[in-house]
Amino acid sequence: MRRLVFELSGEHETLPKSEIIACIEAYGWHYDIIKSYDQVIIMDTDSDVNALADRLALTHNILEIILDCKNDAEDILKEAQTADIKLKEGETFVVRVNRIKNYGSITADFERKLGAVFWHRGYPVNLTQPDAVLRALITEDRCIFGRLIRAIDRAQYDERAPLKKPFFLPGVLMPRISRAVVNMSRITEGWMLDPFSGTGGTLVEAGLISHDIKVVGCDIQKKMVYGTRKNLRHYGTNYHVIKEDSLNMGIKTGSVDAIVTDFPYGVSTPIAAESLEVFYRNALREMYRALKEGRYTVVICKEPMEKLLKEAGFIVIETHAQRIHKSLTRYISLAKK
Structure with a gap:
């Protein structure tokens, strides 16, 4: 089982979650919903991520979770100083922040501040072609931070x-x-x-x-x-x-x-x-x-x-x-x- 984060679209309040569960059950995979937030679901599952991503329509991204903390800027930066972001030596990264609706008080420059924490830890940044995209989802009273595994081709x-x-x-x-x-x-x-x-x-x-x-x-x-x-x-x-x-x-x-x-x-x-x-x-x-x-x-x-x-x-x-x-x-x- 792997702990995944599903970043849902805001097109409907309940359909995206039902679509994910249906796709997992269709193939007989196992799952356990750990937490549900507005437009975010955290789940333990043995699902084939690529197969899921190829089917889903009402999900934006599938992430592997790194940390789950309060959505206060200071708390996020503190947690990021010791979080295992699962980067191999020499791998580059970029940080992206998605503030869902109007949750939290994160400002426009927070993406840069969060990226600077990992840069100071010795990880190289690449803003155009990174090896890893790290996404912080600000929802309700939480920040869900994870590494992007698959983006859904919604186009x-x-x-x-x-x-x-x-x-x-x-x-x-x-x-x-x-x-x-x-x-x-x-x-x-x-x-x-x-x-x-x-x-x-x-x-x-x-x-x-x-x-x-x-x-x-x-x-x-x-x-x-x-x-x-x-x-x-x-x-x-x-x-x-x-x-x-x-x-x-x-x-x-x-x-x-x-x-x-x-x-x-x-x-x-x-x-x-x-x-x-x-x-x-x-x-x-x-x-x-x-x-x-x-x-x-x-x-x-x-x-x-x-x-x-x-x-x-x-x-x-x-x-x-x-x-x-x-x-x-x-x-x-x-x-x-």
Whole structure:
């Protein structure tokens, strides 16, 4: 086990932590959460850091911890004088300080002062191409200091922004959230289904995680089926997309390894049912039928879905609320068959 620090993005209060836990559990690795702070998690784990970094979307950096102390400047500098920063002889370093939100009273020149402590201890500085990046995270009443192991390539998600895809419609999930909810499904191989595939955002992200993941999408609208195929083809994903009623899918019972979907809201999308509630209920029953025993679904909807998920037979694990604007909040529920 190794003590790691996860520097989380501030895009959502609870999703980043759930995404990390889901990725670790997906591969059967072990973990023990030592402490959680605002945008920082300290964890003992035997996880493959590179594999984690390649999957995560809502984390900025993964560090190996050096010290955990009060976020007072004098305390940090005092601790730094004796801290083992794990540098080999001749290795260069640079110090970076991230003051999360408005925690602490660290000033702009603190980065230089902290770096000077290690320089006076005989470690050489390199501001442009250092062998080691040492990061101090100022959060709540703590300073979490560690050596950078992997930075997450979050720019890739910007390159897959909805407007940059061959087929685009407004109101879809952004790629980072799409990747996070796919990760929450704990899929590593096999078939992932999106019964309301829309423009295929979740399918694209699942397919890019691994060639061992095969994606299948359904949609009742022909233009969505063609658009999804276009997007998946663009990213070289291993896919099947079919036009059919997602309330009565031609998919074998207990055959898919994960289901992730963002329910249509019934505003500009045709709903094949007498009401939204009936539509949701029938859709969840069909999803339950298609999913393998012990596997996970992530359902995104404008309404809380816990009650209907339980009625369909699922065990609800957690729900996250994501406020989009004044008249729309998305509810992201993780459930298990």
